[in-house]
Amino acid sequence: MKGSVYQLKGVSYTYEGSGAPALDMGELSIRGGEVTVFTGPNGSGKSTLLALLSLDITPTKGELLLFGERPVPSRHRRRIGILDQHPYLFDTTVRANVEWGLRARKMVDGMDGQVGEVLDALGLSSYAERRARKLSGGEMQRVALARTLVLNPDILLLDEPTAHVDASSRERIESIVMEWVSREGGTAIVTTHDLALAHRLGGSAYRLQDGRASQTGVDNVFMGHFVGGVGGLFDTGHIKINVAGKRLGEAVTLRAEEVILSTHHLESSVRNNLYGVITDVSLGDGGLLMVTVDCGERIVASITPSGWADLGVSVGERVYVSFKASALRVIE
Ligand code: ADP
Numbered sequence: 165m166k167g168s169v170y171q172l173k174g175v176s177y178t179y180e181g182s183g184a185p186a187l188d189m190g191e192l193s194i195r196g197g198e199v200t201v202f203t204g205p206n207g208s209g210k211s212t213l214l215a216l217l218s219l220d221i222t223p224t225k226g227e228l229l230l231f232g233e234r235p236v237p238s239r240h241r242r243r244i245g246i247l248d249q250h251p252y253l254f255d256t257t258v259r260a261n262v263e264w265g266l267r268a269r270k271m272v273d274g275m276d277g278q279v280g281e282v283l284d285a286l287g288l289s290s291y292a293e294r295r296a297r298k299l300s301g302g303e304m305q306r307v308a309l310a311r312t313l314v315l316n317p318d319i320l321l322l323d324e325p326t327a328h329v330d331a332s333s334r335e336r337i338e339s340i341v342m343e344w345v346s347r348e349g350g351t352a353i354v355t356t357h358d359l360a361l362a363h364r365l366g367g368s369a370y371r372l373q374d375g376r377a378s379q380t381g382v383d384n385v386f387m388g389h390f391v392g393g394v395g396g397l398f399d400t401g402h403i404k405i406n407v408a409g410k411r412l413g414e415a416v417t418l419r420a421e422e423v424i425l426s427t428h429h430l431e432s433s434v435r436n437n438l439y440g441v442i443t444d445v446s447l448g449d450g451g452l453l454m455v456t457v458d459c460g461e462r463i464v465a466s467i468t469p470s471g472w473a474d475l476g477v478s479v480g481e482r483v484y485v486s487f488k489a490s491a492l493r494v495i496e
């Protein structure tokens with residue numbers, strides 16, 4: 165399912181009785197068949213955005229299109245699976261929770277097999293007969309995800325799915341979402357205030373701030389630490405990056421437009437110079453190409469189609485990647 169799944173045209177949403185919009189998105193398309201991540205602090209509008217995308221609320225202004233048409237909740241709602249931040253589980257067994265939606269839709273043929281499969285994928289097989297509400301937070305979150313996935317949605321909306329879960333549940337949830345996207349061609353939209361999660365999930369990432377979305381700064385997110393003592397050298401564990409200015413923080417970001425690709429080594433002391441293999445080229449906003457180069461870390465560069473043609477390289481070939489130390493932003 166490539167192409168736009170959602171198109172937001174001047175969409176804003178204002179809660180009743182509130183003066184300012186909680187969300188003011190402007191123009192935004194969300195592509196199908198990949199993971200799109202929205203990061204942002206508390207109150208930035210993440211849950212409101214998911215409520216719009218899940219058709220629970222309708223825009224106060226503007227228009228939201230789903231699969232190119234105005235959505236009809238009664239018809240489109242069942243193509244959307246939702247994982248709430250604090251999911252409600254019934255006070256019964258894990259299995260009965262997961263069967264619930266299938267039974268409600270009278271889809272009981274082959275139910276045992278489908279439920280078994282999804283419980284297995286989420287590492288819950290041995291919990292099937294346990295009472296769902298007696299499980300840990302992370303396990304309950306997995307049950308809720310299983311209950312959603314078993315209904316075979318086209319779109320999966322996840323609201324801070326890993327905010328309050330243990331590390332092993334977090335890894336399970338992340339990997340099952342990525343697997344679902346690549347195997348089923350599903351479209352996942354995930355909110356988080358965890359920039360590292362945004363980076364791990366890949367795909368498009370947007371930052372929400374006071375209800376406004378920007379793609380700025382999250383084309384590339386590198387997690388790691390500053391090497392003690394000399395200079396602003398940031399170590400990701402795979403590459404070392406020269407960073408100008410502030411030297412405290414666990415992540416640095418780099419905009420794709422700041423990254424220069426070349427077929428020869430650029431000599432300059434202010435630059436970071438790396439070398440890697442091109443792994444992907446895709447169409448970005450404004451007709452630019454987004455080129456991913458694996459230099460030990462995946463680095464995304466934007467380039468005009470003519471610039472790309474001039475380079476004369478293609479996926480699988482090697483290029484030099486460079487960017488200024490001053491192009492990096494440090495996130496604490
Ligand atoms: P996030 O999920 O990023 O924490 P929310 O979407 O929950 O952000 O909230 C965005 C803004 O909308 C905040 O200012 C919040 O106070 C406000 N808001 C959220 N829900 C409601 C509501 N039901 N009524 C009024 N204001 C709300």
Ligand code: MG
Pocket residue numbers: 210211212249323
């Ligand atoms: Mg929220």
